[in-house]
Amino acid sequence: MSENTSLPELVSGVNGILGLFLTAMPDCLLYDSWVNEDKSWSGEEVAIYFGDLIRSNREGLKALQAYSADMQVTIESTDVIVVLKEVRGDFVVGFVFDKSTPLGMIRLQVTKLLARILPTLPTIEVEKRTQGAKIMDYLDRYSPDSHAVINRLILQTGFSSEQLKNPDGFKQSEIEKLETAAKSILGVKELRL
Amino acid sequence: MRTISKQTDFIYMADTPVIYHCHHFNLFLDQTIDDALGVEAGTRLKVQVASTTAYQLLSNLVKASGAETVMERLELASTYFSGMGHGKLAITGNKEQGKAEGSYLHYGFTWSQKYGKRINRLNPADAFATGFSAAALEVAYDLEPGSLLATEHECIAQKVKNCHIDINKNPSQNNDYNIVTREDAEQSTSDAIEGQFEETVTNVAKGLTDFTAAVGGDEERGIVEAFGVYVTMHLSGYYNGISYQALNQCKDNPAILQALGELLKESGHVCVFNTFGGMLISAEWEGLVGKPTGDPNDLIAYLTAIGRALGFGKWCIKEFVAGEKFVLETSSTYENAYCNKYYKNQSHPSEYFVQGAALAFMVLIHKLDWTQPIDLTPELYDSLFKGGLGWKVEQTKGLSTNDEVTQVIVTKA
Numbered sequence: 248m249s250e251n252t253s254l255p256e257l258v259s260g261v262n263g264i265l266g267l268f269l270t271a272m273p274d275c276l277l278y279d280s281w282v283n284e285d286k287s288w289s290g291e292e293v294a295i296y297f298g299d300l301i302r303s304n305r306e307g308l309k310a311l312q313a314y315s316a317d318m319q320v321t322i323e324s325t326d327v328i329v330v331l332k333e334v335r336g337d338f339v340v341g342f343v344f345d346k347s348t349p350l351g352m353i354r355l356q357v358t359k360l361l362a363r364i365l366p367t368l369p370t371i372e373v374e375k376r377t378q379g380a381k382i383m384d385y386l387d388r389y390s391p392d393s394h395a396v397i398n399r400l401i402l403q404t405g406f407s408s409e410q411l412k413n414p415d416g417f418k419q420s421e422i423e424k425l426e427t428a429a430k431s432i433l434g435v436k437e438l439r440l
Numbered sequence: 441m442r443t444i445s446k447q448t449d450f451i452y453m454a455d456t457p458v459i460y461h462c463h464h465f466n467l468f469l470d471q472t473i474d475d476a477l478g479v480e481a482g483t484r485l486k487v488q489v490a491s492t493t494a495y496q497l498l499s500n501l502v503k504a505s506g507a508e509t510v511m512e513r514l515e516l517a518s519t520y521f522s523g524m525g526h527g528k529l530a531i532t533g534n535k536e537q538g539k540a541e542g543s544y545l546h547y548g549f550t551w552s553q554k555y556g557k558r559i560n561r562l563n564p565a566d567a568f569a570t571g572f573s574a575a576a577l578e579v580a581y582d583l584e585p586g587s588l589l590a591t592e593h594e595c596i597a598q599k600v601k602n603c604h605i606d607i608n609k610n611p612s613q614n615n616d617y618n619i620v621t622r623e624d625a626e627q628s629t630s631d632a633i634e635g636q637f638e639e640t641v642t643n644v645a646k647g648l649t650d651f652t653a654a655v656g657g658d659e660e661r662g663i664v665e666a667f668g669v670y671v672t673m674h675l676s677g678y679y680n681g682i683s684y685q686a687l688n689q690c691k692d693n694p695a696i697l698q699a700l701g702e703l704l705k706e707s708g709h710v711c712v713f714n715t716f717g718g719m720l721i722s723a724e725w726e727g728l729v730g731k732p733t734g735d736p737n738d739l740i741a742y743l744t745a746i747g748r749a750l751g752f753g754k755w756c757i758k759e760f761v762a763g764e765k766f767v768l769e770t771s772s773t774y775e776n777a778y779c780n781k782y783y784k785n786q787s788h789p790s791e792y793f794v795q796g797a798a799l800a801f802m803v804l805i806h807k808l809d810w811t812q813p814i815d816l817t818p819e820l821y822d823s824l825f826k827g828g829l830g831w832k833v834e835q836t837k838g839l840s841t842n843d844e845v846t847q848v849i850v851t852k853a
Contacts, residue, residue, distance in 0.1 A: 391555050391818075392468065394826035395706060401699035402475040408699075431479075434560035 254281035257363055261356050263348030265327060268341040269364070270294040271371055272301075274384075278338070278368075295388055297341040301333050302439060319357075321350075330357050337371050340364060378422050379414030381440045382429050390432050403428040441504060442673075444649060444751075448629050448772035451751035453524070454500035455622040456493075457676040459751035459774055460652065462669035462718070463550035465711040469679065470547065470567065472703040476686050476696065479563050487590065488616075489681035490571025491578075496619045497675060498579040510580045517576035521569075522662030524673040525655075529662075531573050533607055535581045540573035540590070542566060542603035544661040550670050551597040564595035566603055568678060573605050585617050586610055620677050620777050628780035629772035630844050635756030637741040644742055647728050648719075648749035667718035667725075668816060676751070680778030687790070688783070701792055705833075708796020709803075709825050716746045716797075717804060717816050734810030736762035743801045744768070752794070758847065763806065766850040768798040769837075773846050776839035789838025791846050798848045799833040806830070829853060 258264050258281055265286060269278040275298030280290035304320050320331040323346070330342045330353060340361060344353050390396050397411050404424050410416065417425060429438055441454045451458050474482035498517055507513045514531050521529045527545040532538055542548070548565040555561070564570075574590040577583070589610035594600045620628075635641070655671065657663050664671040683704055690696045719725050720732050720742060732739060740760045747755040752774055758767040775791040803824050808814055832853045837843035 389558070391558055392471075394822055395468075395703060398699040398703050398706070399471075399475045402472075402696060402703070405693070405696065407695055431562070432559075434562050 254279055257281075257360060261360070262352065263345040264342065264356070265345055266293070266341070266343035267360070268293050268297060268343075269368070270298045270339040270341065272298055272333070272337050272339060274376070275299060275339075293341065297329075297331055298339050299388075299439075301331055301339045304331075305333075306439065328353060330354075332357065332361060334361065334365055335368070338368055377415045377417070378440075379417040379425060382422070382425050382438065383411065383414045385438060385440055386429050386432065390429075396432070399432060400425070400428055403431065441501065442653065445626060447632055447754075448626060449645070449748045449751065449754040450625050450772060450774065450777070451673075452622055453497065453520075453673065454504045456497040456500050457620055457622065457625050457751075457774065457777060458524075458673050459676050459679070460671055460715075461674050461679070461711060461750075462667075462671055462715040463546065463554065464669060464714040465707055466547060466672060466674070467551055467554065467565075468710045469683070469704075469707050470565070472700070472707065473682050473686050475703070476690055476700050482686075483563070483567055485685055486567035486682050487571040487574075488586075489618075489678055489685070490568045490675075491575045491588075491590070492571075492585060492617055492619060493675040493677035493681060494572040494575035495578055495585040495617075496621075496677065498575055502579060513580040514576060517572070517579070521572060522657040525657045525662070525664035525671055526569060526572075526674075527657070527662045529569055529573065529576075531576045531580075531607075533577050535577075535583060536609050538573075538577050538588075538607040540569070540576075540605040540607065542569055542605065543596075544663050545569045545596065545603050546663060546670065546672055548596040548603055549663065552599075553670075556597065556599070560599075561595070561597040563598075564592035564603070565597040566592050566595055566605075568674075569603070570605050574607050574610075577607055618677075618681060618782060620680070620781055624781050625676075625774075625777040628777045628839065629753075630839065632754055632771050633756055633769060633845065635744075635758050635769065636760055637737065637744075637757055640738070640741040641745045641748065641757070644729055644745035645748040648746060651724065651728060652749065667715065667722045669714050669718050671715070676774045676777065680775060683775075683792070684778055684783055701790070704792035705796035705799075706825075708793045708798075709800040710821075711793070712743070712797050712800035712804065713821050713824070714816060715750070716743055716800075717814070719746055721814050721816070732810045736760075736805050739805045739810070740766065740801060743804070747797065752797075753846075755794070764852065766798060766802050767847065768794065768801075768850075769845045769847045770794070771839075771845055773839060776846065779840040783840070785842065786838070786840045789835040789841050789843075789846065791835060791838055791840055791848075794846060795833050795835050795848050798850050799829065799831055800825075802831045802850045803829055 265283045267281045271278045275295045277290045277294035282288050322329040326346050328344045332340050386396050443452045507516045528543045531540045545566045551565045570590045570592045574588040588607050590605050590607040592605045594604040744755050753770045753772040755770045758769040760766050773791050831850050833850045835848045837847035839846045
């Protein structure tokens with residue numbers, strides 16, 4: 248990866264901005280972030296969920312037959328407005344503004360900031376991760392009682408803890424067993440990895 | 441109808457062994473059984489054990505209260521179900537079939553509170569209430585235990601308004617009536633011992649025991665919200681039955697058996713963190729005992745006292761050196777009451793809950809700053825108990841292996 252963008256310089260003077268997060272896809276890894284000094288947000292944690300949000304949004308729009316590559320997710324909560332934008336297919340940029348910032352101003356700022364961020368983003372070579380590794384990562388992120396996940400998987404699959412801690416070595420039939428257990432733990436019919 | 445044994449600190453409801461546990465422990469244990477056996481077999485076991493142990497409780501209550509008619513007995517069952525903090529359960533039916541409508545059922549309701557926003561639930565959560573419903577009808581009509589079989593079809597944890605349970609004749613009458621009576625429990629123990637800080641432990645335990653005498657399900661919901669958790673007075677036979685029968689079913693697979701034991705031990709961490717920790721930081725504790733200052737000698741005494749007051753056994757501090765070592769000894773454990781009757785002469789000590797609890801004591805004492813406000817969040821739990829704990833525990837003696845005491849030793853890892 249190339250040198251990180253200077254995010255503090257980028258956001259200087261932008262009214263109402265509270266956080267800026269650059270997430271590298273497809274693994275939702277935090278590439279860079281800036282957070283207002285009054286906030287105690289964890290960049291890594293935010294990056295994961297923003298990446299997953301964009302992914303889920305994409306699937307939802309496909310289901311509505313309304314998918315467009317050029318989409319933007321805006322979330323309004325009591326305290327903040329979040330805008331997420333997928334760029335180039337390999338990054339998600341997340342902007343967090345104070346709720347009092349007018350939406351029109353936010354959209355304008357987002358467009359300007361994206362124009363400055365985009366040229367500075369590196370080209371990412373995605374390391375091919377095994378399905379087993381992806382499932383274990385997913386569980387680590389989303390399973391309740393994550394402290395108990397390994398033992399829960401041992402009970403449900405019969406795999407050893409060594410196997411589960413080294414998921415790259417799973418055969419296809421074992422992956423299917425692992426996936427079934429993961430779906431059971433998460434209460435889902437499908438894993439969106 | 442609640443009595444406490446001076447010898448063992450065991451608690452009884454109409455001579456049926458009971459203990460207090462919070463929803464975190466209850467959900468974690470039920471989930472562990474399903475993980476070990478599969479949801480179908482796990483549910484079958486939980487419902488069957490619930491039915492058996494509830495039959496014991498309800499029979500004893502009927503005997504003690506003199507309830508004669510079907511209506512009186514069903515009313516008694518519903519009243520005690522709510523009083524013990526399990527929610528509202530309205531049971532109707534005849535000798536061959538019936539139904540139960542539940543609201544705020546402890547397991548389903550607390551599951552939806554704890555997990556419902558994060559994950560979906562694929563199967564109903566109220567195995568205990570389900571088994572209880574069948575037992576209530578059996579006792580109401582003087583049927584044999586195991587005559588009826590109940591199934592929960594809808595559960596609040598699956599995002600419906602209330603829980604619905606159907607009760608029918610049991611097609612495969614199960615004659616296993618594995619219960620532990622008061623006599624069994626008292627006989628499973630050895631002579632009471634004392635330990636360090638005994639006066640503090642005894643006095644605090646007494647104060648807590650007096651306090652919990654007044655604790656019961658609220659009128660509207662039949663649940664007990666206290667110390668930041670949902671508390672139940674529950675049947676020790678249920679916990680022991682599902683745990684030890686699951687262990688027995690897994691005994692031929694060492695890796696599975698070990699993982700199951702680890703999770704049963706972890707249930708001790710979950711309980712101590714949420715219930716014991718919740719008690720220590722509560723306003724009620726401040727009124728009863730005073731705010732903890734962080735003095736390790738005080739904390740170990742308080743935690744031990746809580747274990748006694750909740751009915752886990754007469755836990756004692758054999759040895760405590762802050763920062764180094766904790767030896768918990770006890771002449772009575774609620775787990776051994778069951779093992780002594782049904783799984784005698786075990787090859788190794790297997791009182792997993794007390795192992796996990798003792799370890800969690802040391803983690804709480806040494807890793808938390810008691811001079812600052814403490815918020816017992818899942819994130820804090822993970823930071824304390826996920827990954828390297830800094831402490832390790834070994835059960836060196838067990839009432840379950842015919843030793844004179846149960847002894848667990850916690851030292852630095």
